[in-house]
Amino acid sequence: MSTSFRWVEQARSGRARAGHLHTAHGTVPTPTFMPVGTVGTVKAMTMDAVRSTGAGIVLGNTYHLMLRPGAERVRALGGLHRFMDWPGPILTDSGGFQVMSLGPLRKLDQDGVTFSSHIDGSKHRLTPERSTDIQHALDATITMCFDECPALPAAPEVIAQSMRMSMRWAARCREAFVQRPGYAQYGIIQGGTEPELRAESVRALTGIGFEGYAIGGLAVGEGQELMFSTLDATTPLIPWDSPRYLMGVGTPDDLLGSVERGVDMFDCVMPTRAGRTARAYTERGTLNLRNARHAVDSRPISPHCDCLACTRHSRAYLHHLFRANEILGPMLLTWHNLAYYQRLMRGIRSAIVEGSLEAHAAWLRAQWAMEDW
Numbered sequence: 001m002s003t004s005f006r007w008v009e010q011a012r013s014g015r016a017r018a019g020h021l022h023t024a025h026g027t028v029p030t031p032t033f034m035p036v037g038t039v040g041t042v043k044a045m046t047m048d049a050v051r052s053t054g055a056g057i058v059l060g061n062t063y064h065l066m067l068r069p070g071a072e073r074v075r076a077l078g079g080l081h082r083f084m085d086w087p088g089p090i091l092t093d094s095g096g097f098q099v100m101s102l103g104p105l106r107k108l109d110q111d112g113v114t115f116s117s118h119i120d121g122s123k124h125r126l127t128p129e130r131s132t133d134i135q136h137a138l139d140a141t142i143t144m145c146f147d148e149c150p151a152l153p154a155a156p157e158v159i160a161q162s163m164r165m166s167m168r169w170a171a172r173c174r175e176a177f178v179q180r181p182g183y184a185q186y187g188i189i190q191g192g193t194e195p196e197l198r199a200e201s202v203r204a205l206t207g208i209g210f211e212g213y214a215i216g217g218l219a220v221g222e223g224q225e226l227m228f229s230t231l232d233a234t235t236p237l238i239p240w241d242s243p244r245y246l247m248g249v250g251t252p253d254d255l256l257g258s259v260e261r262g263v264d265m266f267d268c269v270m271p272t273r274a275g276r277t278a279r280a281y282t283e284r285g286t287l288n289l290r291n292a293r294h295a296v297d298s299r300p301i302s303p304h305c306d307c308l309a310c311t312r313h314s315r316a317y318l319h320h321l322f323r324a325n326e327i328l329g330p331m332l333l334t335w336h337n338l339a340y341y342q343r344l345m346r347g348i349r350s351a352i353v354e355g356s357l358e359a360h361a362a363w364l365r366a367q368w369a370m371e372d373w
């Protein structure tokens, strides 16, 4: 079996695509949702549980792992796959976004960013080369370019300067990347919500040449309409056979609309963070299981779900666990939410393959608009 990294189309419906992402750590059907495993763990889940939800690829973070336990330690222990016992592909974000949104006291310059650890205040520096080297030490299957994600709203000139710096950094990342069969490096398209700047960014990155392309700079408060219009201006310019990854997105409705606009890969903390805060995702929207109305409800969270919470337990039991602040609450509900996200992506993927995406999308949107059962 050839281990070259590539995305192979299976079917299409307009701009939406179904296919397979072939990597050194296995093949993943797309569209795909990547559970977020920031510090080498998908919070409140064992990796077997993550696997059982149908996840194929998980996300890790350079920023967090470089601070703790440290990239060299993970390398010495055999890399992130061994460390977290996840045999499938792992995509690592490059750290820029996390520094700007997490690290206190950070200083950005044309060469990189200096920051203090949010854990112990120690001083650190990330550059395109250092971020790429750290992701290599982690043995990431997919390495992300080191970039800057500008806060929105911002003046077009500010967005343009930031994007052009990120494009210079992308060239440096490509230089530092160690090419291996089945491994990939993704360029990250920036340009805010300005169509011409997005086009300039795609041209710059495809000129360098990457195994895949991420749409960055979104899901930073611009709202769904501006996110979708930016996708409309961006994905058609990305080579058709390149995988597209929309960073940090999103709600079920965001995922559906973004697949319809040519996106193949997603990551978001929503299902896992919601799982820890008693918020359940269902085919009819979300539920706050701490709400008293669930206290004596013997039904499962969802009648369509095969997860442990839905096959063994009731809404009343989950309500009780969260009211009692029991660890099993976040465990079961994270499991359920990830299972819902994976079921959603499987359903969208099947609809593309069967040529029924339009009807399936209309059905999903009608369901989301309905009252809880």
Ligand SMILES: Nc1nc2cc3nc(NCCc4ccc(CCO)cc4)[nH]c3cc2c(=O)[nH]1
Binding pocket: 093, 094, 095, 096, 097, 144, 145, 147, 148, 149, 188, 215, 216, 217, 218, 219, 220, 247, 248, 249, 268, 269, 270, 273
């Ligand atoms: N390297 C890189 N990484 C990114 C990660 C991102 N993540 C987002 N959005 C996630 C936002 C987000 C944050 C928290 C929650 C939970 C709310 O309950 C949901 C979404 N946008 C992003 C943009 C970039 C980017 O340009 N470059």
Ligand SMILES: [Zn+2]
Binding pocket: 301, 302, 305, 306, 307, 308, 309, 310, 311, 335, 336, 337, 339
């Ligand atoms: Zn469930």
